[in-house]
Amino acid sequence: METIGNHGLHCPEFDDYAAVALYMQNLGTLIDEQLQEQLEALQGFMDRPTIIVTNSVAAVIADSNTYTQLWDTVVFNNSTFMSLEIGASGSIPGTPSNLIRIGSAAGAAVTVPYLRGSYSIGACTSMTATGAVTAQSYRNLTVTSDDQSLAIDTFSCSASDTTYDSNTGGNESQNVKFSCELERTSGVIVEGFVTHGNTASTVSIAAGALFWVTYNGPIDIIEVA
Amino acid sequence: MPGMTPNFNIRYPCAGETIDPQVFEDFAEDVEAALVSVDAAADAALLRPRGALRTVPTGISTTVAVTTAMAYNVTDFADGVTVIAGGFTIITPGVYMVDCEFSPITVVTTVTSFTGDITQNATVVYRRKLGWAGVVDSAGPINISGLVSCAAADTIQANWRWTGTGGPMFVYSRISISKICDV
Numbered sequence: 001m002e003t004i005g006n007h008g009l010h011c012p013e014f015d016d017y018a019a020v021a022l023y024m025q026n027l028g029t030l031i032d033e034q035l036q037e038q039l040e041a042l043q044g045f046m047d048r049p050t051i052i053v054t055n056s057v058a059a060v061i062a063d064s065n066t067y068t069q070l071w072d073t074v075v076f077n078n079s080t081f082m083s084l085e086i087g088a089s090g091s092i093p094g095t096p097s098n099l100i101r102i103g104s105a106a107g108a109a110v111t112v113p114y115l116r117g118s119y120s121i122g123a124c125t126s127m128t129a130t131g132a133v134t135a136q137s138y139r140n141l142t143v144t145s146d147d148q149s150l151a152i153d154t155f156s157c158s159a160s161d162t163t164y165d166s167n168t169g170g171n172e173s174q175n176v177k178f179s180c181e182l183e184r185t186s187g188v189i190v191e192g193f194v195t196h197g198n199t200a201s202t203v204s205i206a207a208g209a210l211f212w213v214t215y216n217g218p219i220d221i222i223e224v225a
Numbered sequence: 226m227p228g229m230t231p232n233f234n235i236r237y238p239c240a241g242e243t244i245d246p247q248v249f250e251d252f253a254e255d256v257e258a259a260l261v262s263v264d265a266a267a268d269a270a271l272l273r274p275r276g277a278l279r280t281v282p283t284g285i286s287t288t289v290a291v292t293t294a295m296a297y298n299v300t301d302f303a304d305g306v307t308v309i310a311g312g313f314t315i316i317t318p319g320v321y322m323v324d325c326e327f328s329p330i331t332v333v334t335t336v337t338s339f340t341g342d343i344t345q346n347a348t349v350v351y352r353r354k355l356g357w358a359g360v361v362d363s364a365g366p367i368n369i370s371g372l373v374s375c376a377a378a379d380t381i382q383a384n385w386r387w388t389g390t391g392g393p394m395f396v397y398s399r400i401s402i403s404k405i406c407d408v
Contacts, residue, residue: 024237032230042266047406166356168338168388173352212372
């Protein structure tokens, strides 16, 4: 058999004609495998792992209370390594958190490693005072990415948006978006915290707030010595 | 009976079968069909639906306390999405990244708050609202962005609203959209 090109394909030579059927089976199988690899690579490129979560009901919180359990419903998730966890152990000790977990939990067996590379993370919330408005009181949304597998437990990345209520009808809204790099295999949590300074009354966070994570692509540069 | 490969059903003769020109024709046609399906995936990867629109440079006139839809008259680019007066209509279902910039251009009498929205089928999905404490005669720029899970025929548009006195306020805006993944 004579080898052709760079994909392992081959063609029969003069002495191989009696094995044409076997040759065609082998050739067809090789073509099938090569094309399937290309198709899966293209589909993987098109389908970037993404998760979007929301809160199905409005949440009412008192002032200066860092609310960590807003998110309760998955809107979309095409990944195998990201999930919404309710009441998990988050970055604030002793406070349960509804968070997005990337990879397996820190310290546990790595059964769902994440894809190394760049991620974009974002969220949006809308808050309205349930009663009186404390003039120019703050409304804050903070989103953090925390690699709990690191020896020093610090936030890998975070973004925060603070707006101030000027008592113009409510729906004080915050929007954050940032990128970060995840360079290990597991143990990352992404949290969205909400807090406010409206001492005159509680504040309602409207249902339908959105919180999301998407994989942008790899960042590794492979050097061949 | 011919055998077939597991993924693309490429036919090949089995031992003992007669090998004639039809066998080679079937094989070639099946390989061709497999290549066509991979070509389609490659085209989709190269031409991810995306678009970017902007208003005229002089901006859109907005009245106090009125939610005003942005009108995008200039198309920077649009592939795989339909451009409509206020934004985009989705053709291919998917999760899309939407970004919108609002830049107020003119001053008014007073401004107490200003809000930028991204809407999906006229329902707000992303919003940012800012307010001023003192007597201010202009609004500031707002950028908002986020992922939206879209079905075919969904519309993605943007609104601006401000409170205060005087006006109208002219607002320049740019909106962009890019497909992230299938749904």
